[in-house]
Amino acid sequence: MSLLEVSGVAKHFGGLTALAGVDVTVEAGEIVGLIGPNGSGKTTLFHCIAGALMPDDGDIRLHGQSLLGVGPHVVCARGVGRTFQLVRVFPQLSALDNVLAGQSHRAESVMGAFAGASTSAVRRRALGLLEFMGLADHASISASELSYGQQRLLELATVLMGEPELLLLDEPTAGVNPVLVDRLLERLREINRGGTTIVLIEHNMEAVMGLSSRMYALAMGRIIAEGPPEALRSNPAVLESYFGPPREARRR
Amino acid sequence: MASLSRRPPRRRRRHDNTIYYEHVLVICLVYVVLGQAWNLVGGYAGQWSLGHAAFFGLGSYTSTLLLLRFNVSPWLGMVAGGFVAAAVACAIAFPCFKLRTHYFAMATLAIGETVRVLFLASDWTGGANGLVLPVQRIPSTRDMLWADKEPYLLIILAMAVAMTLVIVQVERSRLGIYLRAINQDEEAAARLGIDPRRYKLAALAGSAFVTGMTGTFYAQYTTYIDPFSVMAPMLSVRMVLVPVFGGLGTVAGPIIGAFVLIPLSETVRVVWGGRGIGIDQVVYGAIIVWLTLWMPGGVITLWRRRRRARLVPRAA
Numbered sequence: 010m011s012l013l014e015v016s017g018v019a020k021h022f023g024g025l026t027a028l029a030g031v032d033v034t035v036e037a038g039e040i041v042g043l044i045g046p047n048g049s050g051k052t053t054l055f056h057c058i059a060g061a062l063m064p065d066d067g068d069i070r071l072h073g074q075s076l077l078g079v080g081p082h083v084v085c086a087r088g089v090g091r092t093f094q095l096v097r098v099f100p101q102l103s104a105l106d107n108v109l110a111g112q113s114h115r116a117e118s119v120m121g122a123f124a125g126a127s128t129s130a131v132r133r134r135a136l137g138l139l140e141f142m143g144l145a146d147h148a149s150i151s152a153s154e155l156s157y158g159q160q161r162l163l164e165l166a167t168v169l170m171g172e173p174e175l176l177l178l179d180e181p182t183a184g185v186n187p188v189l190v191d192r193l194l195e196r197l198r199e200i201n202r203g204g205t206t207i208v209l210i211e212h213n214m215e216a217v218m219g220l221s222s223r224m225y226a227l228a229m230g231r232i233i234a235e236g237p238p239e240a241l242r243s244n245p246a247v248l249e250s251y252f253g254p255p256r257e258a259r260r261r
Numbered sequence: 262m263a264s265l266s267r268r269p270p271r272r273r274r275r276h277d278n279t280i281y282y283e284h285v286l287v288i289c290l291v292y293v294v295l296g297q298a299w300n301l302v303g304g305y306a307g308q309w310s311l312g313h314a315a316f317f318g319l320g321s322y323t324s325t326l327l328l329l330r331f332n333v334s335p336w337l338g339m340v341a342g343g344f345v346a347a348a349v350a351c352a353i354a355f356p357c358f359k360l361r362t363h364y365f366a367m368a369t370l371a372i373g374e375t376v377r378v379l380f381l382a383s384d385w386t387g388g389a390n391g392l393v394l395p396v397q398r399i400p401s402t403r404d405m406l407w408a409d410k411e412p413y414l415l416i417i418l419a420m421a422v423a424m425t426l427v428i429v430q431v432e433r434s435r436l437g438i439y440l441r442a443i444n445q446d447e448e449a450a451a452r453l454g455i456d457p458r459r460y461k462l463a464a465l466a467g468s469a470f471v472t473g474m475t476g477t478f479y480a481q482y483t484t485y486i487d488p489f490s491v492m493a494p495m496l497s498v499r500m501v502l503v504p505v506f507g508g509l510g511t512v513a514g515p516i517i518g519a520f521v522l523i524p525l526s527e528t529v530r531v532v533w534g535g536r537g538i539g540i541d542q543v544v545y546g547a548i549i550v551w552l553t554l555w556m557p558g559g560v561i562t563l564w565r566r567r568r569r570a571r572l573v574p575r576a577a
Contacts (some may be wrong), residue, residue, distance in 0.1 A: 085454035122436040205352040
């Protein structure tokens with residue numbers, strides 16, 4: 010059984026078809042890239058998997074169990090962590106509190122959350138994640154005072170705090186300076202080596218092709234190609250979705 | 262010597278103003294409790310309720326009706342009032358939590374007014390005439406009625422300390438982090454596994470419970486309630502004003518807010534209130550506007566500014 014099975018997922022916004030029967034399968038331990046031009050439906054697919062949007066048709070299964078109709082907090086509790094296209098950290102919380110907000114909430118009651126502060130073990134883990142992302146010196150600084158790239162790393166640390174089995178990353182390198190991009194990619198490889206499955210949307214082709222073992226290309230809400238990065242690099246349908254039809258075809 | 266022994270026993274002489282100062286202190290502490298309770302849902306969870314007067318009124322009416330109609334002690338009535346307010350809060354939370362920011366505030370304002378009008382129209386609750394507590398039983402510990410203000414002062418002081426300790430615990434617990442996360446970005450909090458509805462509901466219910474209990478206390482203290490005094494929209498506004506003025510989402514905010522705004526309101530009332538043209542309210546409003554412009558983040562920012570100034574000394 011695959012870790013994630015997306016079958017025939019469709020999503021419409023009024024007259025606009027964002028997803029038109031998308032099938033994606035992700036095996037445990039993989040890094041899968043999702044590419045496609047702007048507006049091809051990549052983020053909508055992430056929203057559907059993460060429970061932020063309800064698909065109009067199709068099914069999404071994690072370990073064979075449907076994720077349809079459950080809220081984002083339940084999807085997270087089942088082991089799916091995600092980052093957003095535009096960084097979303099809690100700006101007025103310190104970097105450490107941001108990471109602590111990501112600790113596992115499975116079966117935690119409101120009274121349980123009220124009764125206890127984060128245990129020292131949890132705090133050590135949060136500090137460890139900040140160190141892993143190179144943010145240990147910024148633990149007590151408000152997230153709003155960090156640079157955009159550092160906020161990206163902080164968001165990733167926050168999501169990792171919940172120990173997700175599957176990580177959905179929406180353009181993790183967007184707006185990040187090249188030095189931090191290298192650190193980020195290295196961290197993603199380490200996270201994957203630790204057993205976390207990753208699906209990432211990325212426009213940085215060098216990054217996504219270097220990381221992914223397998224890729225899907227989306228265009229106009231449909232999967233137009235699937236395979237190893239080398240195969241997609243020269244796939245005519247993928248090239249056409251990005252650059253338009255070949256010159257000969259346009260002349261005709 | 263004989264004449265001395267026939268003198269009546271010496272009574273402790275109290276300055277006339279003491280009773281007034283005690284009253285101001287009681288009202289300050291009432292607003293500390295109300296401010297802390299509102300701060301939980303408004304300051305920490307970010308749900309700006311403008312209908313908290315309804316919870317206050319429900320608390321006052323529940324205990325008063327239980328006492329008048331069924332002779333239930335207000336000590337029990339206080340808990341019952343808290344539960345009624347919390348139950349109504351849960352009922353309104355389901356439709357209202359779909360709304361965000363200003364729309365949530367508008368919906369709660371409308372609900373507060375609806376509850377007030379319902380109580381105004383009902384004969385069973387005394388309508389516009391209100392309800393008078395059984396003052397003939399004074400003093401009665403069982404009925405929470407005393408002639409002196411000291412017992413009331415002790416009760417409200419205990420409530421203020423207890424509520425402040427609850428908020429201190431919220432600050433240092435995981436709940437505080439989750440509520441502030443929801444406040445800053447609900448969707449981002451939900452993707453981390455935090456259920457925003459559950460935590461917002463708990464904050465609103467807890468806040469309404471304490472507000473309802475304070476309503477009972479207020480009814481017992483003033484011995485008379487009507488929808489104009491315990492459910493007025495202005496009461497809801499004051500509950501918001503106290504923590505916002507002191508420092509939103511902080512433990513000290515409602516304490517500072519209450520101990521600045523209430524004495525300020527009393528002072529302008531004493532100085533200008535007798536003219537009968539409402540100039541005291543104008544002066545009160547003007548001072549609040551001026552103070553807010555001076556300290557936009559609340560009075561607590563003064564401390565932060567001073568601390569920052571100490572840490573980062575100005576270049577010579």
